[in-house]
Amino acid sequence: xxxxxxxxxxxxxxxxxxxxxxxxxxxxxxxxxxxxxxxxxxxxxxxxxxxxxxxxxxxxxxxxxxxxxxxxxxxxxxxxxxxxxxxxxxxxxxxx
Numbered sequence: 001x002x003x004x005x006x007x008x009x010x011x012x013x014x015x016x017x018x019x020x021x022x023x024x025x026x027x028x029x030x031x032x033x034x035x036x037x038x039x040x041x042x043x044x045x046x047x048x049x050x051x052x053x054x055x056x057x058x059x060x061x062x063x064x065x066x067x068x069x070x071x072x073x074x075x076x077x078x079x080x081x082x083x084x085x086x087x088x089x090x091x092x093x094x095x096x
Contacts, residue, residue: 020042027044029037 023041023045025041026038027041029039029044031037
């Protein structure tokens, strides 16, 4: 299974690398008030992807804070004395 995962990763890397090589033409990004930025297309696509990921993470932060606050408010899980099996906690604290 590990070989298949690494083969998929290698395929993905080479596919993206070929995409970058095939899209090295210069593009112009026109901003407001006559400003423009010239760069290879792959750089523009990479920056748009990175900014989208960052925006997605920032959009999830309030939900993370809400769930973290609720996890800290809930009472700790206790195991009854008669049980021999160990139960996993319902909330896992990752130290964040």
